Each structure stands twice: as structure tokens, then as C-alpha cells.
Amino acid sequence: RKEVEQDPGPFNVPEGATVAFNCTYSNSASQSFFWYRQDCRKEPKLLMSVYSSGNEDGRFTAQLNRASQYISLLIRDSKLSDSATYLCVVTLNTGGFKTIFGAGTRLFVKA
């Protein structure tokens, strides 16, 4: 089983749609969680951290369910510019610490 698993995608949605990304992690010692966005042929960029209580940034909402080892990202009112690959990222304490990136889910938003 992969340490971080995401929906394989791609997701194809019309402008204005709400889209949800799901991510599960296998190690219960995971401590911090992030969503990154990666545009085609570009580097990943931090979209938002995911807090235990859930957090929102404009049209983006991230949630964490530690009991189910599940993270989600919701994009409301999707824009053409939201088209990208969304990466789920988990860090865990291994004596030092280790950051694990999911393979990503590609999103295409169409007019």
C-alpha cells in the first residue's frame, strides 16, 4: 500500500463546479498535512496547510480526519485557472522527519 494515496483522476469539470479531492495516508504517526498545487511543467507550490479543525482560504477548504487517516480539499466555484495537479503531502516523525508526496490528481476546468 502506498504511504499517501490520492484519487488517480483526472477530473474534468465545468467552470463554477465544486470539486473534491481525497487523500488517505497509511502511517498513523503522520503529523502534518499540506496541499500543493503543480501547474504543468512547473514546480509544486504550497496551496494550504491542513489543520485538525479544518481550514478555509477563499474558495478552498481543507479538512483532516485523523481517525480515518483521510484528508480532503474542496474547491468551490472552480475557475479555469484552477486547472493543475493537486498534491497531497504528509510529514511524519521518524526519529527525524519525513515528507511524503502523493502522486497527485489532475484537474481540468473547462469553459
Add this chain to the structure above:
Amino acid sequence: SQTIHQWPATLVQPVGSPLSLECTVEGTSNPNLYWYRQAAGRGLQLLFYSVGIGQISSEVPQNLSASRPQDRQFILSSKKLLLSDSGFYLCAWGLLGTTKETQYFGPGTRLLVL
């Protein structure tokens, strides 16, 4: 503000040739530095990380090596490239050194080995 540079942006190399990719960070001191590889359509694979000058940890055994000759310089090398070394190489930096650390990526080097 902090910036991270990588070069070259694109590289085409023959099998068996050497490799040197460079990454530098500006605007911060004693960062944690990372090298990742992303194969086409795949996730990021951590290759090396460094918590200080001369300190390198390898995550995956392969024909690549890394060095950190200066605080804000991280170099990825190979003596003989393989076809399987093709990919998108990303350097990243982070500061906290804990599980709350956020990593920031450079623009990457796209390597094609023929």
C-alpha cells in the same frame, strides 16, 4: 524574501555522460535542502536531503550523489547517466526541520537522457 534557483532549466545528455545540477537559495541561512525527482506522470521521489554543510542523507540508492559545499548550495551529480535518470529534478528548501516544515521548490531542471 527567500528565493531558490536551479540550473540548467533543461538538459539533454547521452547515456554514460556525467551530470551536475546546481541549486542555490538566497535570503535565508542554514536551510534544510532537498533533491527530488519526478518522472513523467508520477509523484515526487525524495533523492537526498541535507540539514547542513557536508551533511547528506540518501533516501534511495542509485547512481546519483549529492553534495553541499556551502550553506545555501546543493549539487546533484552523477558519474554516468542511465536512461532511467530522465525526469524533472526539483530542489527544495525548508526551515523548521520539524514535521510542520513547509518546503519551497525551485523551478526545476528537466533532464532527458538519450
